[in-house]
Structures are given as structure tokens and as C-alpha cells.
Amino acid sequence: MEKHWPARFWKGKLPAPDQTTVIMHFTLKQLQSFVAIARDNNVSRAAETLSLSQSAVSSSLNELESQLGSLLFDRIGKRLQLNEVGQRILPHAVELLARADELERLVRSGEALGNFKVGATLTIGNYLATLLISDFMRTFPGTRVGLKVANTSQIVEGMRQFDLDIGLIEGDCFDPDLDVIPWREDELVVFCAPDHRLAKKTTISLDDLSEENWIVREPGSGTRAVFDRAVAGKLQQLDILLELEHTEAIIRAVESQLGIGCVSRLALEDALGRGSLIALPTPWFDLRRHFYFVLHKQRYLTAGVKQFLALCQQSRQPGAAI
Known part of the structure; x- marks a missing residue:
């Protein structure tokens, strides 16, 4: 590609x-x-x-x-x-x-990699960035990489203010001072606990989803933006019980049967494999999205930043470890 x-x-x-x-x-x-x-x-x-x-x-x-x-x-x-x-x-x-x-x-x-700071949104920061940074620092042991994990709007602001060298985001960014570069694909999943009433139904309707309490990410996050666009005009009502800043908190709340949730498949991979959570079919919603690199147009890209970006690109290829 x-x-x-x-x-x-x-x-x-x-x-x-x-x-x-x-x-x-x-x-x-x-x-x-x-x-x-x-x-x-x-x-x-x-x-x-x-x-x-x-x-x-x-x-x-x-x-x-x-x-x-x-x-x-x-x-x-x-x-x-x-x-x-x-x-x-x-x-x-x-x-x-x-x-x-x-x-x-x-x-x-004899190396010109230097230290740099990565800003990552919560899903990327918790499930991808730490692994990528660990791989990078093993490959280049003299380099130190800082990581800030926050929502999309905060990472974009950090890039604008030159507090961060690289942004890894899951939401939209339209800042004219920043380059936004597609990285890899992701999708959100609507899910519930295995003992939830929807987990036992053979077919699920939009009316079923309209009757449920939802536990979702906070406004300003990339995950919430994709969710809001996907369900807009589809549900008769949307009863949001909780808005939480951390994906793991949403997962724990859904496991406790407080409601149903919607987060990245990346965050649910282990729980779905164990059967502690159940993915619900939602053919009415387009929950696909991209992860993006964000770079400041006026910031110099050091050798270390370039190497890290190359490692991130390789991670999306078939057969890559991440």
C-alpha cells in the first residue's frame, strides 16, 4: 500500500x-x-x-x-x-x-535517533503504543520514548503546542497546522455480558437496543465520535447511563450488567475469546474507523521519529507481531 x-x-x-x-x-x-x-x-x-x-x-x-x-x-x-x-x-x-x-x-x-514523546489516544495507548514503544526501545536501546495517553482533542492540542513529537489518534483532526496520515483500520463492537438478556436472544432489533442503558466513552474521544455518527437517526432513543474516560472501566461496568457498551474490538479481543463478554450483531451501524498518525507541519522529524513511524507502519502488515 x-x-x-x-x-x-x-x-x-x-x-x-x-x-x-x-x-x-x-x-x-x-x-x-x-x-x-x-x-x-x-x-x-x-x-x-x-x-x-x-x-x-x-x-x-x-x-x-x-x-x-x-x-x-x-x-x-x-x-x-x-x-x-x-x-x-x-x-x-x-x-x-x-x-x-x-x-x-x-x-x-554514532546514532542520531534521539529521544522523543508520543501522544496516543486511549485505545491506541493502552493496547498498541506500549507494545510498539517496547519493541522500538529493544531495537534502539539508547533511545528513550515518552508516552502521553489522553483523548483525541487533548493529543491534537499537545501536537499544536509542540509538547508532543508524534500523535497516534483514533478520532478526527482538521487542524491546518497538522498532517493527518492514515495508519491502520479498526472497528467498534457493541457488546454485553454473557448473562445479559440480549446475549440470549437469537435475533436483536433496533428496538431492543433502544431499550438498553448504554455505557460509552466521553465526548471529545475518537471512540465516542464514531459511535455518535453510527447510531444517529437509527435508535428511537439513546439512554446513556454512563460516560467514562477509560475503556477498561466501560468493560468492567458492562461485565457487571449495568448496560451494554461500544468500544474497539482491539480492547475486547481477550474478553471475547474467553467468553466473558459477548459481541452483539449490529448490521445497521457502520462502526468502522481508522487510526491516524499526526505530525506538525513545521516540526523537524528526527531519525528516531522516522524510525518509530516506520515500525508503526510495519505493525499493520500481515504477519506482523502487533
């Missing part, structure tokens, strides 16, 4: 010649302070992140603004808010720091 990587995945970006002299006046310390403050909007929190004093971080920012001849933040009381100039500069500063980290690792170890 053709890979839908943007061109920058394959070709590194070089700074324009007329930028080189200007960039050489900046220090990494200044750029690190700027990026840290931009992420936290607060000098004291940035200082904690960098393990520096507040005065050192403030001085680095002042020096950078002095060299640029422009303020990068609006000062609102004790809070710093990134202004328009700062917003334009931020992705370039993040890229320069990533390249510097890659260069340092290349010199020290």
Missing part, C-alpha cells in the same frame, strides 16, 4: 543561506528558555523544567529578544502570553533544538 507521508518525511529541511549568520548568534540556552516559557506561559515553571533559576531563564529570554529586536511575549501581570512574533518563531526554535539534540547523539554514540 502506498505510504502517505508528506515530502518532508523523506527530505530534511535546510535553513536558507541568509538565515545562517543570524542563527549562529543564538545560543541553545536562549532557545531552550524561549521554548520552555512558550509551553508553560510562566517563567517559574519553565525554570523548573530546565532545572535553572528563574533569573537565568529570564535573562536568556531577554537576551534573545534583544538580539531579535522584538518582544516574543505579551506581559500580562506575571503571566507571559506568546505574541504573533513568538508564534512564528516557536516552530523554528523547536526544530533547531531537535537538530542540536540529534547532532549531540550522533557525535557521542
Whole structure:
């Protein structure tokens, strides 16, 4: 299958010649302070992140603004808010720091993979990402990969703010600053406990489903978005008893016969195999979906990020371990 990587995945970006002299006046310390403050909007929190004093971080920012001849933040009381100039500069500063980290690792170890942070939505984070990261770190033992697990809207926001290097999501994303690349297919399953009344019926109707209590994911999650689209206009009523942030909590609630649920088949695979949960036929609903990679269009892709993306792509191929 053709890979839908943007061109920058394959070709590194070089700074324009007329930028080189200007960039050489900046220090990494200044750029690190700027990026840290931009992420936290607060000098004291940035200082904690960098393990520096507040005065050192403030001085680095002042020096950078002095060299640029422009303020990068609006000062609102004790809070710093990134202004328009700062917003334009931020992705370039993040890229320069990533390249510097890659260069340092290349010199020290002969490898240029570097450390990076992955953001994954709950289904992917709990059932795929940990396995992929474990495989990656066994293959490249000098690399460290951080993982943040949250719902789709939170992962997208983390990518927008440059807090994450890669997003693995199961919901929709239409942010113009982000590349959204299809990864692998998934489907949701409506399910119940084996002693539930619907598990004993030979045929199930839409009326049967309309009479049930539903236990589903919270709004803002990719799973909930697919579920809402699938059932819209199909059920006479939709009685949502519980909205839960964690798939395992939904599974436990359904096992306790509080109602019926709808989550990824990936999360139900073991329970369906054991017979502790029963999949219900729902031919009226289109519960298919895709998992996606999310990359920031202005963020430099290090060798480690590229290798990790390649590993994720291989995992969807027939015969792959995951």
C-alpha cells in the first residue's frame, strides 16, 4: 500500500543561506528558555523544567529578544502570553533544538535517533503504543520514548503546542497546522455480558437496543465520535447511563450488567475469546474507523521519529507481531 507521508518525511529541511549568520548568534540556552516559557506561559515553571533559576531563564529570554529586536511575549501581570512574533518563531526554535539534540547523539554514540514523546489516544495507548514503544526501545536501546495517553482533542492540542513529537489518534483532526496520515483500520463492537438478556436472544432489533442503558466513552474521544455518527437517526432513543474516560472501566461496568457498551474490538479481543463478554450483531451501524498518525507541519522529524513511524507502519502488515 502506498505510504502517505508528506515530502518532508523523506527530505530534511535546510535553513536558507541568509538565515545562517543570524542563527549562529543564538545560543541553545536562549532557545531552550524561549521554548520552555512558550509551553508553560510562566517563567517559574519553565525554570523548573530546565532545572535553572528563574533569573537565568529570564535573562536568556531577554537576551534573545534583544538580539531579535522584538518582544516574543505579551506581559500580562506575571503571566507571559506568546505574541504573533513568538508564534512564528516557536516552530523554528523547536526544530533547531531537535537538530542540536540529534547532532549531540550522533557525535557521542554514532546514532542520531534521539529521544522523543508520543501522544496516543486511549485505545491506541493502552493496547498498541506500549507494545510498539517496547519493541522500538529493544531495537534502539539508547533511545528513550515518552508516552502521553489522553483523548483525541487533548493529543491534537499537545501536537499544536509542540509538547508532543508524534500523535497516534483514533478520532478526527482538521487542524491546518497538522498532517493527518492514515495508519491502520479498526472497528467498534457493541457488546454485553454473557448473562445479559440480549446475549440470549437469537435475533436483536433496533428496538431492543433502544431499550438498553448504554455505557460509552466521553465526548471529545475518537471512540465516542464514531459511535455518535453510527447510531444517529437509527435508535428511537439513546439512554446513556454512563460516560467514562477509560475503556477498561466501560468493560468492567458492562461485565457487571449495568448496560451494554461500544468500544474497539482491539480492547475486547481477550474478553471475547474467553467468553466473558459477548459481541452483539449490529448490521445497521457502520462502526468502522481508522487510526491516524499526526505530525506538525513545521516540526523537524528526527531519525528516531522516522524510525518509530516506520515500525508503526510495519505493525499493520500481515504477519506482523502487533
